[in-house]
Amino acid sequence: MRLAGLGWVTPLGSTLDGVWEKLQAGESAAAKSLGQGPGEKGLEGFPVPQEVSAEASRHPRLRRSSAISRFAVVAGLAALHDAAVELDEASAGRTALVFAISNGGVIYTKRFFHEIVQSGAQTASPLLFPETVFNAPASHLAAILGITGASYTLVGDGAVGLLALRMAEDLMMVNPELDRCLVVGAEELDWLLCDAYRRWRLLRAAPPIAPFAQVAHGTILSEGAGAVLVAREGEAVEIEQIHPGGNFARQRELAGQLEAIARDLAPNDSVDLFLASANGTFIDAAERSVAAKHFPKAAVYTMKPAVGESVAASGIWQTICAVLALRRQELPPLLGIPKGFGLTTARKPPGEAWRRAVVSTCGLNQQVAALTLRI
Amino acid sequence: MNRQRNEKPSRVAVVAAGVVSPLGAGLEATRRALREARDCISPVTRFSVAQCRCTTAGQVDDRWLAEVVPNDRKARRLHRVSRMMITALQELLAQAPDFRPDLVVVGTTSGGMSFGEQYYRALQQPDVQTRQVPSWIANYPPQKAAIDALEASGLAAPCQVIANACASGNNAIGHAFECIRSGRYERILAGGYDALSELVFVGFDSLQAATPEKCRPFDRQRSGLVLGEGGALLALETLELARARGADVLGEITGYGISTDNHHLTQPHPSGIGPRRAMERALASAGRAPNEIDYVNAHGTATPFNDAAEGRAIIELLGPVPVSSTKGMMGHSLGGAGAIEAVITLLALRHGLLPANLNFRAGDPDLALEIVANEPRTAGDARVALSNSFGFGGTNATIVLETPEDLAA
Numbered sequence: 001m002r003l004a005g006l007g008w009v010t011p012l013g014s015t016l017d018g019v020w021e022k023l024q025a026g027e028s029a030a031a032k033s034l035g036q037g038p039g040e041k042g043l044e045g046f047p048v049p050q051e052v053s054a055e056a057s058r059h060p061r062l063r064r065s066s067a068i069s070r071f072a073v074v075a076g077l078a079a080l081h082d083a084a085v086e087l088d089e090a091s092a093g094r095t096a097l098v099f100a101i102s103n104g105g106v107i108y109t110k111r112f113f114h115e116i117v118q119s120g121a122q123t124a125s126p127l128l129f130p131e132t133v134f135n136a137p138a139s140h141l142a143a144i145l146g147i148t149g150a151s152y153t154l155v156g157d158g159a160v161g162l163l164a165l166r167m168a169e170d171l172m173m174v175n176p177e178l179d180r181c182l183v184v185g186a187e188e189l190d191w192l193l194c195d196a197y198r199r200w201r202l203l204r205a206a207p208p209i210a211p212f213a214q215v216a217h218g219t220i221l222s223e224g225a226g227a228v229l230v231a232r233e234g235e236a237v238e239i240e241q242i243h244p245g246g247n248f249a250r251q252r253e254l255a256g257q258l259e260a261i262a263r264d265l266a267p268n269d270s271v272d273l274f275l276a277s278a279n280g281t282f283i284d285a286a287e288r289s290v291a292a293k294h295f296p297k298a299a300v301y302t303m304k305p306a307v308g309e310s311v312a313a314s315g316i317w318q319t320i321c322a323v324l325a326l327r328r329q330e331l332p333p334l335l336g337i338p339k340g341f342g343l344t345t346a347r348k349p350p351g352e353a354w355r356r357a358v359v360s361t362c363g364l365n366q367q368v369a370a371l372t373l374r375i
Numbered sequence: 376m377n378r379q380r381n382e383k384p385s386r387v388a389v390v391a392a393g394v395v396s397p398l399g400a401g402l403e404a405t406r407r408a409l410r411e412a413r414d415c416i417s418p419v420t421r422f423s424v425a426q427c428r429c430t431t432a433g434q435v436d437d438r439w440l441a442e443v444v445p446n447d448r449k450a451r452r453l454h455r456v457s458r459m460m461i462t463a464l465q466e467l468l469a470q471a472p473d474f475r476p477d478l479v480v481v482g483t484t485s486g487g488m489s490f491g492e493q494y495y496r497a498l499q500q501p502d503v504q505t506r507q508v509p510s511w512i513a514n515y516p517p518q519k520a521a522i523d524a525l526e527a528s529g530l531a532a533p534c535q536v537i538a539n540a541c542a543s544g545n546n547a548i549g550h551a552f553e554c555i556r557s558g559r560y561e562r563i564l565a566g567g568y569d570a571l572s573e574l575v576f577v578g579f580d581s582l583q584a585a586t587p588e589k590c591r592p593f594d595r596q597r598s599g600l601v602l603g604e605g606g607a608l609l610a611l612e613t614l615e616l617a618r619a620r621g622a623d624v625l626g627e628i629t630g631y632g633i634s635t636d637n638h639h640l641t642q643p644h645p646s647g648i649g650p651r652r653a654m655e656r657a658l659a660s661a662g663r664a665p666n667e668i669d670y671v672n673a674h675g676t677a678t679p680f681n682d683a684a685e686g687r688a689i690i691e692l693l694g695p696v697p698v699s700s701t702k703g704m705m706g707h708s709l710g711g712a713g714a715i716e717a718v719i720t721l722l723a724l725r726h727g728l729l730p731a732n733l734n735f736r737a738g739d740p741d742l743a744l745e746i747v748a749n750e751p752r753t754a755g756d757a758r759v760a761l762s763n764s765f766g767f768g769g770t771n772a773t774i775v776l777e778t779p780e781d782l783a784a
Contacts (some may be wrong), residue, residue, distance in 0.1 A: 101538065102516070104556055113574050121426040121577040129641045130767060131577035134484065134517070134538035139768030143637035148652065151635045151770060152546065155483070155538045167535055170550070174557035196494065199508045217430045244478060245533035247522050366522050366767065367534070 001169055002217050003373070004180065004234030005085065006228040006320045007078025007365045009053065009071045010307050011046035016082065020324050023332035028306040031207045031220065034191040041294040043194040044206040046222035046308035064127060067223065069137040070236050071313075072186040075225035076141050079182060083229045087145050096171050096178055098265065099138040100164035100185035102157055102363075103193055103312035108132050110192045128371040137186055145182075150175075157363025158277060159245055161185040161226070161315020162371055166242040168230045172301025185316040186225035194221055202281050202364055207307040210336045211278040212343075219279040222308025237323045238374050240356070241265055245369035254362055255286035261370050262294040266358060271372070272349070273331070273357035274298040277320045279309045281363035291343055295358060301325070305335035315361040319371070322357040326375040329354055377587020384556045386488055386614035387629070389776075390622045391474060393466030394718045395435030395440070395459045396605030397705040401466055408704070408721050410777060412731040415705050416590065416601055421489075422573040429585035432571055433603030434708030435459060452510045453523055454487030456570035459606045460524035461621065463566070467608050468528055474610045475673050476564040479521055479534040480551040481608075481711055482543025483710035484766075486517030488572035520568050520606070520609035532564065540766030541674075543567050544607070544713025549631030549657075549774050551611050561613055567714035569607030575709070576602055582641065591734040592675035592700035593682050600676040603706025607714035626721040629759075630661025630775030641767050642680050647688035650674075653771035654692055654761060661759075661775040665693045669757035672720045672730050674765045676707055686742035693761075697754065699747040703733030717774060720762045724778040727755035 008014065011029030012022045029046040037235055053070035056062055080087065087095060112128040130136060135153040142151045149170060154164045161183075167179035197219070204218035218345040230239065243265055249255040274295045278284040279302070291300050303321055310317065325331050331347045353375075360370045393660035394401065400505060408415065416431050424430045440458040450458070490511040492503065495565040497508060513519075519535040525532060539546045544567025551565035555758040579602060586599030617624055632655065636649025641651050657667060671693065674685055677700070701719055708715055723729050728751045735748040759776055765771045 109574070110495070112578065113492065116573065116577050117496060117499055121424070121580060124577045124581045126581040126583070128583055132574075133577070133767050134541055135540050135766075135768040135770065136640060139635075139637075139640055139770070142635050142769070146637065148637065149634050150633050151539070151768075152550070153538045153768075155486075155536050156534070157516065157518070160518075163533070163535060166533075167550075170554055170559060173559055174553045192495070192498075195498070196512045200512045201509065247525065247531065247534065249526050365516050365519070367518065369533075 001172060001230050001239045002234035003228050003237050003239060003323055004231035005079040005083025005229035006323060007075040007082055008225040008317055008320055009048055009075045010317065011048055011222050011224060012307055014052045014074060023303060023306055026333045026335065028335060029308065029349035034194055043191060043198060045194055045220060046191045047189055048224050059144065061143050065140055066108045066131050066188060068105050068186050068188040069140045071225035072137040072184050073141050073144060076182055076184050079227035079229045081147055083234065089146060092146040093149055094177060094179040095147055096181040097138055097142055097147050098164045098168045098181055098183045099153040100312040101134050101153055101155050101158040102160055103187055104134050105132050105136060106190045106193050107188055110190060157365040157367045158311050158314060159361045159363040159367035160312045161368040162361045162369035163245050164244065165371060172230065179232045183230060184225060184227040184228060185312040187223050187310045187313050188219055189223035197221060204285060208336050209280040211280060211302050211305055212284045212341060213338045216281050216284060219281050219309040222310045224310050226311050226313045226320055228316060228319060236375050237326055238375040239308050240372040242371040243369060245367060247366050248368060251282045254368065255289050257368050258286055258290045258360065258362060261368065262290050265370055265372050269297060271295045271298045272354035273322060273325055273358050274300045275318045275357060275359045276300060276302040276315065277318065277361045278302040279304040281364060286362060287360055298344060299331055300343045301331045301334050317352050318359050322359050322373050326354055326357055326373060381398060385558055387552050387555045388612055388614040388617040388627055389609050389625045390612050390617045391467045391470035391610040392718050394607040394624060394715055395462050395601050396708060396715045397435060397538035400439035400462055406698035409719065409722065409730045410728060410751060412733060413704060414733060421571055427577060427580040428587045429580050429601060431601050432533055437701060454490055454514050456487055457520040457566055460520045460568050461527045463570055463608045464528050464608050467610055471610050475563065476532045476562050477560040479532045479564045480547045481521045482537045482539065482547040482567035482713060483517045484538060484540055484569050485572055485575050486520055486542060487515045488574055492516040492573055511784055539770045541709050541766050542764040542766040542770040542772040543714060544709040545764035545772035546633065548609060548713060548717055549633060549772055552628040552631050555611055555613055561616060563611045563777050565611055566606060566607055566608035567708040567711045569604055570709055570750040571602060571604045589734040590677045590703045592677040592732055592733050593686060593738060593742060593744055594701050595737045595739045596681060597677040597682060599678050600702065601706045603708040605708045605715055606711045607718045609614060609717060609747055626724060627777045627779060628774060629777050630657040630695040632656025632660060632773045634771045636769035636771060638769060643684040643765065645684060647684040649771040650685045650763060650765055650770055651688035651692055653773040655669050656687060657761060657773035657775050662748065663759060663775060667759055668696050668761055670723060670760040671698045672716050672760060672762040673698050673700045675702055677702065681765065686744050690743060695745050697729050697747050697752065698732050698744050699732035701730050717776065720760045720776050724757055724760055724776060727753060727757060729754050
């Protein structure tokens with residue numbers, strides 16, 4: 001399978017080149033206070049700049065939709081554009097859609113339930129409820145693209161983006177009539193989400209995210225969408241293998257699960273890049289130990305300090321980041337690197353060109369997945 | 376796992392199943408309830424419905440779950456939807472103790488939503504009691520029930536958790552079927568689940584999709600659905616492997632069709648094009664002609680729009696064929712519906728008894744359907760059935776289930 005097109009909406013912007021240049025320049029997104037819940041202090045997150053999805057909100061299908069749907073549509077259309085694919089009725093029939101969602105439409109869900117709690121069920125809005133359903137963003141994008149066949153929304157934790165890519169590969173393998181599959185991961189940001197992650201002891205109140213630190217201080221949430229068009233033919237970056245993933249029962253078991261996946265995926269001396277999901281939480285230690293043991297020569301990078309943790313979108317962002325690094329033979333600087341890190345953080349190939357990358361996504365709620373890309 | 380596509384498609388057997396629904400816990404309890412055409416709808420007890428039009432639902436009795444879940448500290452923290460899935464998986468593994476899936480594909484719409492509701496309500500209190508909050512948050516995500524069930528049974532497998540609204544369970548079974556048939560996987564655990572939650576209940580009530588009266592699928596005076604809850608799992612395996620180890624085969628999945636109807640987020644296109652495409656694709660996938668279908672387990676929510684669109688599609692595509700919706704008996708369990716109804720359809724074929732479409736009085740004059748009205752119908756020669764599930768977002772899924780003669784061991 002090939003990655004034929006890429007698109008993203010991130011707190012740093014929404015063009016491939018523009019975001020990549022900011023990452024290369026060592027920029028991180030602007031954090032914003034998200035207001036506060038009852039009795040709580042304000043928490044910060046990385047929002048998407050408002051102008052990014054303004055155009056999408058004019059589409060009739062998206063007039064009442066939440067931000068998550070608009071991000072998803074912008075990223076999905078960008079990936080198709082990047083691949084120079086224009087869908088008509090026939091080609092839409094040979095295109096599948098797979099969405100990855102974790103927190104979903106939390107803004108409308110909160111508003112809907114707030115009405116129930118504050119004023120009773122009689123006041124709950126029938127306009128809000130349909131947008132709270134996990135597959136609402138996929139439904140909007142399918143309608144805009146005219147897709148009448150397979151459309152799936154997968155839910156999960158931070159691993160769900162790669163699990164969606166795996167499902168896309170499954171669909172392509174079992175349905176020879178499919179030409180392509182558009183995979184989109186999307187999330188939106190709200191104080192309620194931040195409050196939940198803080199009470200779950202996984203969030204810090206304000207940036208920076210300190211990746212791979214000895215002590216995990218917590219992550220910062222963000223929002224946006226990532227989209228990749230998986231096709232049988234396309235550009236030079238190939239999806240070599242997508243591991244079906246696994247689950248870990250306890251945090252201390254994560255490293256073992258990730259190690260098992262790493263063993264399945266690649267011999268340790270053939271990986272040039274390790275695109276980690278490290279986000280300032282317990283997953284960093286697991287990825288650090290697996291990278292040191294299995295991919296000692298690989299250059300390690302996580303984009304979370306720059307753009308935050310956007311859960312389902314993050315896995316797709318990481319994949320896009322890996323493609324761009326392989327294409328351009330460069331990595332952005334790893335922000336917030338701890339003293340005595342001990343792993344390679346090279347930004348250019350030391351000698352021979354980078355040819356192979358591992359993307360790792362460790363979720364915060366028991367799921368883990370990884371893939372390898374080759375140029 | 377991760378094999379290449381078969382030149383010759385594998386046949387896909389159902390070698391075990393487990394089910395928990397308002398009809399009961401387990402295949403035998405479910406079969407008894409179906410035989411008696413039992414009305415399992417009752418007043419909602421889990422939260423206040425005083426301000427809702429609809430006040431009833433199909434509910435799973437927690438005592439059915441407590442019997443089989445160890446009363447340890449971790450089990451107490453689990454959401455009841457996890458306990459439903461643990462119960463269903465234990466039943467399945469009792470039939471197939473050696474079943475080790477390559478993959479788990481399940482469907483849900485809201486998972487442990489009520490934990491999210493408890494967390495939000497706690498936030499509204501002036502002094503938030505925080506002790507339970509991390510546990511609610513950690514056990515609220517929709518994928519948890521599948522992972523918890525695996526863990527409780529000592530199984531390990533990657534999970535694909537589909538949230539395609541009310542079609543999720545059928546999508547999960549259908550996708551699993553395609554993955555095995557193609558040779559990419561050999562054994563998959565497939566199913567679906569959902570538990571009642573206030574947010575979802577009020578959501579359907581706010582849309583006036585839920586009825587204050589009886590749920591009357593395909594009836595002329597149908598006025599809406601009642602919600603339900605539950606879950607079911609099916610152990611899918613290549614028929615070849617199942618036979619090689621002498622497994623008891625409950626039935627066979629032979630076809631799957633999926634379609635997306637882009638008409639509206641919550642309403643099907645009135646022409647029934649979405650359901651029709653799903654059924655057409657399922658028939659093509661199974662290599663079956665319309666006149667070979669012996670029974671249709673309909674989505675049949677009893678909303679005016681759904682039943683009209685589905686009924687029209689059935690009539691136009693299949694002609695006269697026995698049809699029933701079991702939602703009048705047990706409610707609509709959303710992400711669990713497709714899986715529970717797949718089990719019900721397998722039981723119908725295996726025991727030659729088509730389940731009743733409860734609360735039916737008179738058919739819609741525009742829908743000349745052959746409804747299995749109010750009482751189950753003996754149909755010893757029924758071999759091939761469709762099971763439909765449709766959902767918000769215009770997602771439609773149909774699976775074909777069979778008990779062919781050659782399945783006898």
